[in-house]
Amino acid sequence: xxxxxxxxxxxxxxxxxxxxxxxxxxxxxxxxxxxxxxxxxxxxxxxxxxxxxxxxxxxxxxxxxxxxxxxxxxxxxxxxxxxxxxxxxxxxxxxxxxxxxxxxxxxxxxxxxxxxxxxxxxxxxxxxxxxxxxxxxxxxxxxxxxxxxxxxxxxxxxxxxxxxxxxxxxxxxxxxxxxxxxxxxxxxxxxxxxxxxxxxxxxxxxxxxxxxxxxxxxxxxxxxxxxxxxxxxxxxxxxxxxxxxxxxxxxxxxxxxxxxxxxxxxxxxxxxxxxxxxxxxxxxxxxxxxxxxxx
Amino acid sequence: xxxxxxxxxxxxxxxxxxxxxxxxxxxxxxxxxxxxxxxxxxxxxxxxxxxxxxxxxxxxxxxxxxxxxxxxxxxxxxxxxxxxxxxxxxxxxxxxxxxxxxxxxxxxxxxxxxxxxxxxxxxxxxxxxxxxxxxxxxxxxxxxxxxxxxxxxxxxxxxxxxxxxxxxxxxxxxxxxxxxxxxxxxxxxxxxxxxxxxxxxxxxxxxxxxxxxxxxxxxxxxxxxxxxxxxxxxxxxxxxxxxxxxxxxxxxxxxxxxxxxxxxxxxxxxxxxxxxxxxxxxxxxxxxxxxxxxx
Numbered sequence: 001x002x003x004x005x006x007x008x009x010x011x012x013x014x015x016x017x018x019x020x021x022x023x024x025x026x027x028x029x030x031x032x033x034x035x036x037x038x039x040x041x042x043x044x045x046x047x048x049x050x051x052x053x054x055x056x057x058x059x060x061x062x063x064x065x066x067x068x069x070x071x072x073x074x075x076x077x078x079x080x081x082x083x084x085x086x087x088x089x090x091x092x093x094x095x096x097x098x099x100x101x102x103x104x105x106x107x108x109x110x111x112x113x114x115x116x117x118x119x120x121x122x123x124x125x126x127x128x129x130x131x132x133x134x135x136x137x138x139x140x141x142x143x144x145x146x147x148x149x150x151x152x153x154x155x156x157x158x159x160x161x162x163x164x165x166x167x168x169x170x171x172x173x174x175x176x177x178x179x180x181x182x183x184x185x186x187x188x189x190x191x192x193x194x195x196x197x198x199x200x201x202x203x204x205x206x207x208x209x210x211x212x213x214x215x216x217x218x219x220x221x222x223x224x225x226x227x228x229x230x231x232x233x234x235x236x237x238x239x240x241x242x243x244x245x246x247x248x249x250x251x252x253x254x255x256x257x258x259x260x261x262x263x264x265x266x267x268x269x270x271x272x273x274x275x276x277x278x279x280x281x282x283x284x285x286x287x288x289x290x291x292x293x294x295x
Numbered sequence: 296x297x298x299x300x301x302x303x304x305x306x307x308x309x310x311x312x313x314x315x316x317x318x319x320x321x322x323x324x325x326x327x328x329x330x331x332x333x334x335x336x337x338x339x340x341x342x343x344x345x346x347x348x349x350x351x352x353x354x355x356x357x358x359x360x361x362x363x364x365x366x367x368x369x370x371x372x373x374x375x376x377x378x379x380x381x382x383x384x385x386x387x388x389x390x391x392x393x394x395x396x397x398x399x400x401x402x403x404x405x406x407x408x409x410x411x412x413x414x415x416x417x418x419x420x421x422x423x424x425x426x427x428x429x430x431x432x433x434x435x436x437x438x439x440x441x442x443x444x445x446x447x448x449x450x451x452x453x454x455x456x457x458x459x460x461x462x463x464x465x466x467x468x469x470x471x472x473x474x475x476x477x478x479x480x481x482x483x484x485x486x487x488x489x490x491x492x493x494x495x496x497x498x499x500x501x502x503x504x505x506x507x508x509x510x511x512x513x514x515x516x517x518x519x520x521x522x523x524x525x526x527x528x529x530x531x532x533x534x535x536x537x538x539x540x541x542x543x544x545x546x547x548x549x550x551x552x553x554x555x556x557x558x559x560x561x562x563x564x565x566x567x568x569x570x571x572x573x574x575x576x577x578x579x580x581x582x583x584x585x586x587x588x589x590x
Contacts, residue, residue: 058524065524085548097547130520132584146522210540213548213586225425227441229353229360244539245505252392253380253508289427291508 004039006046007101007125014124017116018105024049024120030105037069039091041215044100045128048092048147049120052109056136056144059112064104064126067136068092068143079138085213089143093214096128098193101150125150192220195239195276203243204271205255205263210243219247223257223282230285237279240270256291257283264291299334301341302396302420309419312411313400319344319415325400332364334386336510339395340423343387343442344415347404351431351439354407357446359399359421362431363387363438374433380508384438388509391423393488396445420445487515490534490571498538499566500550500558505538514542519577525584532574535565551586552578559586 009028018024021033030047032038039045048066050057058065068089071081085093095102106112107120114123126147136142201216202209210217221240224232232238242250249255255265259280262269264287272278304323313319316328325342327333334340343361345352353360363384366376380388390397401407402415409418421442431437496511497504505512516535519527527533537545544550550560554575556567559582567573 093547130522132520132525134584208540210543211549212544217543217547225427227425230427244543245503248505248512248539249507252388252512254506289429 004043004046006044007103009103012122014122016122017118018120018122020119021049024105027122029103029122030120035069035088037088037092039088039095041087041090041094043091044094044098045088045091045102046095046100047103047105049105049107050110050112050115051107052111055138056142057110059106059110059114061114062149064147066092066145066147068145071140071142079136079140079142082141083133083143085133085143090214092128092145093131093143096131096145097212097214097217099127101125102128102147104147104149123149191234191236191239195220195236195241198273198276199241199271202241202271203246204240205246205266205268206243207271208243208245217244218242219244221247221250223278224285230289232282232285235279237277238282240278250286251290253290256287258287259283299338299341301339302398304398307417309417311417312413313415313417315414316344319400322417324398324417325415330364330383332383332387334383334390336382336385336389338386339389339393340383340386340397341390341395342398342400344400344402345405345407345410346402347406350433351437352405354401354405354409356409357444359442361387361440361442363440366435366437374431374435374437377436378428378438380428380438385509387423387440388426388438391426391440392507392509392512394422396420397423397442399442399444418444486529486531486534490515490531490536493568493571494536494566497536497566498541499535500541500561500563501538502566503538503540512539513537514539516542516545518573519580525580527577527580530574532572533577535573545581546585548585551582553582554578 005028012027012029018027018029024030025033030038030049036049036051037045038047050059050064050066056065056067068083068085069087070089071079071083073080083089092102094100102125104123104126105120106115106123108116108118126149128145129148130146131143133141133143196218199218200209201218203218218241221242222232222234223238223240224230226232226234240250246255255263257270258264261272261278300323307322307324313322313324319325320328325333325344331344331346332340333342345354345359345361351360351362363378363380364382365384366374366378368375378384387397389395397420399418399421400415401410401418403411403413421444423440424443425441426438428436428438491513494513495504496513498513513536516537517527517529518533518535519525521527521529535545541550550558552565553559556565556573558564
């Protein structure tokens with residue numbers, strides 16, 4: 001099994017159609033040949049196919065309410081037990097929390113005005129903006145995912161690589177970086193995932209680990225901010241793993257960090273993993289530009 | 296002094312020009328007749344004028360790096376002391392934290408290719424997406440605000456009232472609601488401000504109050520979510536004041552609340568102000584749709 005690719009597939013334009021699931025799979029737009037959701041609990045979901053399988057799906061074009069997987073009787077297609085937030089459903093929840101882009105493919109059997117006449121059509125990148133459970137039309141619980149199309153604003157170009165995991169499966173050289181235009185909603189890169197995992201999702205200030213139904217939650221905070229005029233790099237040496245509370249305080253001048261990792265503005269010391277080489281120039285930049293000792 | 300109006304002014308289109316500051320002031324687009332920033336520390340900033348006063352301003356069209364107020368010698372216009380994060384600078388920082396839309400007006404003296412030939416031009420709504428301090432060209436510290444134009448996506452319509460404060464100054468009837476199309480970045484309504492102030496920005500779960508250089512920070516969380524298919528109301532009875540950590544956990548099924556305000560999924564009880572009438576139907580909706588006891 002190859003790496004999981006998030007985001008646009010190079011060479012595949014929005015609107016491109018495929019005759020069948022095999023062609024679709026070979027294009028890398030949606031690898032599984034049967035499953036509607038491509039993804040794993042550890043990595044998140046990278047693509048879905050709307051193929052008319054679920055009576056509860058809704059399609060408003062740029063907004064889709066997609067029904068999770070499981071609990072259906074195979075021959076009849078009827079929902080016969082509750083769905084669970086596990087496996088591919090959990091993968092979609094992880095994509096929600098991490099802001100990962102999900103490729104959406106509509107199939108001819110999907111009952112909506114947005115479906116293609118025949119075959120399968122790649123309809124672009126969507127963000128999972130919400131998920132919840134409810135009693136479906138069948139009376140059994142289903143998990144639902146509201147997805148919203150990512151429209152690229154011509155003046156907001158963010159180059160984010162398609163996230164690539166299982167990189168050790170590459171046999172030759174470094175993984176290719178696929179640059180794609182994405183709105184700033186998408187924030188989770190391979191690097192932010194890396195810094196979170198390095199700290200097991202525990203905040204480097206308070207060691208809090210936020211537990212949710214889609215697993216632990218933490219945020220990767222840039223020490224020297226990205227974007228003009230700061231132009232801090234998206235690099236592990238410029239990232240901290242913080243809980244949302246400390247992320248807010250860090251970005252809004254509530255505290256800073258000395259070169260010896262003492263906290264400034266609150267007691268204690270930053271927890272730093274021995275393998276985490278934080279660039280002290282960036283800490284200095286933060287103290288100088290963000291931190292305000294007077295308030 | 297009348298109420299402060301946030302967002303678009305009804306009847307004023309983007310691109311409209313004004314001969315002078317008096318005409319601009321009478322239009323309500325930018326009320327102060329001299330100051331570059333309209334706003335207060337308590338309410339946030341609602342508009343700014345780019346008029347060439349600061350040598351450190353940058354203008355990229357849809358992104359502006361705006362220099363704060365203060366520290367300049369009046370006759371020469373030169374920066375002679377450090378700026379502070381107080382008064383109108385603090386107002387812009389509050390707009391950043393609360394996601395308030397800021398009207399931007401460019402004047403003829405503003406040196407950029409985006410300036411009007413003559414007079415003042417209303418150039419739409421911007422969001423303050425970042426602020427920091429730095430040594431300006433003068434060698435003194437200035438506060439800078441990166442602002443990004445809010446481009447309205449035709450398919451993402453969020454009706455948010457222009458936020459109106461000082462409502463007791465209305466002499467007749469209820470304040471008018473001005474509906475405007477705004478992206479979902481703008482989340483802070485009069486109601487969310489109200490629920491935060493009711494709890495003095497302390498989390499209803501853990502009583503944490505996040506302190507930042509622009510004042511205390513909290514988030515207003517909808518119990519029954521807004522938007523289809525939930526369609527929870529934007530109403531005080533459907534809002535909680537939470538710290539970011541508990542907001543994440545609340546939205547991602549980490550905990551819920553019983554009808555008697557016992558926490559489910561973590562120990563303790565929700566703190567509820569005697570004047571805060573939380574609708575228990577919404578708590579039930581949250582338990583049923585968001586909370587997952589099994590993970």
